[in-house]
Amino acid sequence: MRDGVALLKDVEAQMATALMIGRQASGLLAELVEVGERAQPLVAQFIVEDGRGPEPLTVEELGSTLAELEGRLQFTLVKSDGLSKLVADSRQSKQLLNRLDFLSDVLGVLLSLSRAAALGLQAVGPAIQAGGDGTAGLLAGEGGLVRALNGLVEHEGSIVEAVALLEAARETLAELESSLDEAQLARGIEDLVAGVDQLHRGLRLAQDIGPIGAKLVGAGSTQRYLVLGQSVDELRATGGFVSSVWLVTFEDGGLENVRYYDSVQVDDWDRLSHYPSTPAGLEEHMNAHVWLLRDVSWEPDFPTTARIAEDMFRIGQRQEVEGVAAINQWTLLSLLEALGSVPSPGGDEPITPHNLFSNLEEGSDQYGRAYMDLVLQGLLGRLNEPLSLSTLVKIASALDESLQGGDLLLFLDKPGVQAVVAASGWDGRIRHNSMDYLYVVDSNVGWSKSDRNIERAVSYEVDLTRDSGVRISLGLGYINHSGPGSPGCEPQWLNRGTDYSQLKNACYWDYWRVYTPQEARLLSATPLALPEYSVSVAIGKGQPGDDTVRVASNFNRKVYSGLFAIEAGAARDINLVYDLPSDLVDRRGNVIDYQLLIQKQPGIRRREVSVEFILPAGFHLDSSSAEPDFEGDSRVGFRLQIKRDMVLSAQFTRRNDGAN
Secondary structure: OHHHHHHHHHHHHHHHHHHHHHHHHHHHHHHHHHHHHHHHHHHHOOOOEOOEOOOOOOHHHHHHHHHHHHHHHHHHHHHHHHHHHHHHHHOOOHHHHHHHHHHHHHHHHHHHHHHHHHHHHHHHHHHHHOOOOOOOOOOOOOOHHHHHHHHHHHOHHHHHHHHHHHHHHHHHHHHHHHHOOOHHHHHHHHHHHHHHHHHHHHHHHHHHHHHHHHHHOOOOOEEEEEEEEEEOOOOOOOOOEEEEEEEEEEEOOEEEEEEEEEOOOOOOHHHHHHOOOOOHHHHHHHOOOOOOHHHHHHOOOHHHHHHHHHHHHHHHHOOOOOEEEEEOHHHHHHHHHHHOOEOOOOOOOOEOOOOHHHHHHHHHHHHHHHHHHHHHHHHHHHHOOOOOHHHHHHHHHHHHHHHHHOOEEEEEOOHHHHHHHHHOOOOOOOOOOOOEEEEEEEEEOOOOOOHHHEEEEEEEEEEOOOOOEEEEEEEEEEEEOOOOOOOOOOOOOOOOOOOHHHHHOOOEEEEEEEEEOOOOEEEEEOOOEOOOOOHHHHOOOOOOOOEOOEEEEEOOEEEEEEEEEEOOOOEEEEEEEEEEEHHHOEEEOOEEEEEEEEEOOOOOOOEEEEEEEEOOOOEEEEEEOOOOOEEOOOEEEEEEEEOOOEEEEEEEEEOOOOOO
């Protein structure tokens, strides 16, 4: 009977605790509903559908909404933690406890997001309010842009704190994503990740550009920049064939003038003897006797490209500039995704992210290369309209994404300003360091527009078993997804169509280059025979069947190169094997530290890179900067999507379990 009474008392206590848990859970649920209602107006500010969004909140409204949300989140987080302690002490529901821990992490991320947004608002809000009567955009000459940029410097500490909060939130979200197994929750976390990433990119750009922003837009002076419009459909080393050129003038912080030049007509044909010598690859594979501005993107180091472009523009137009920028269609797409839409040059339906590329193709057929200028003018017109703070954040995020991905490149003649640009990774230079290095560069030499139809992949095998050094097996894979009925590959100079649709569905002639550490030593390479009806054979630079694989040194890097052609629907694989010196890998007894810098080519949206390590006996992966795709007894593999320059770090240690 005593045991029965004790059991009943225990059950009664558990029921009382369960009742208390239920009541607190109901209260927490009500608080979460309140949080959602407070957050909804803020979330709505970042949603644009078919170019339409909600009425933008003023700076004051945003500030008060963020303050209310932060207070509510803090209160809800306290209630959640209290309920977690009650459930943990009761030991009644491990599943509920796990859910509450998850909820606390999400609430912490939301609190960081709210605080970061408030700090960002503190930094840029007053400057935007000071921009005038709200009838003009930041690019106008009233000085609003300069005030906004100076505000970034004044509130640098707030921006740094906000960026740190968001980086911590991203780490928490990454851990939550890896632990989720329910699709609905996963989708919710993905949305939260997207919001955190967007604000992080926008504030990171504000942090990086603050020290030089006023100088860039000519505060108290005049600044002229040469802007190269590169076509990603006709890929070249720094982004693409230059189809459009603009001279952009800033006067005392305002956009004064944007003048368009046709890239074919910008050069002075009466002064061709003054132009730089043609690079060997461009001359051999495209029969370029003179290096003209439209082909200036041939070399992969953008500071070099920019200086040569300045010289060419000076020769061709007798005008000096203070710097060079390069943009491509991906930059335009990112800005359109931030703005929603811009007016169509033809007065038809607005241009949106969904129809940008089709409009560019059809517009080019109808208006020629100048259509790109009409689209750019529409974008600048939108940017010069009054914009909400949320739209400005999205624009800043889009610009940061383009800068980090190499689709927007900058070079400034002022060394101090250029040093900041280089430190931020916006200059597109060939990078140098003491680690392993891989940079794959493709150049379309077939007079087609087929690059968006090319699927690219890289396999990179690192053999760490050799004491004398590291052996690399590199594989380059290409698939041409151009449509059926495309013209054949030969001759190389074949006219592949009269409209954009025909030009983009064509044989792909690629002059590829691979940049590696200077000390690399090539052991073998897939032979690539020179086609009989290639440009090189036609101009007497080569003989049919010659192996086009070459080894050279450039920009203090060892360069492997070659030429191939892929018909529509076909694939091509290239393999290289080379050795690297042992000092590129840090070996310390039972520890191996390895780092690989993979540089992304501008103009390529993404390239899949698979990295696989062959390990010495007894070694295993201890830590890495990316999650491995697989781990075996002697091999570890990673699958990476290269959307920007990245470093893969991995540490391997020898087991202490008696294994060999």
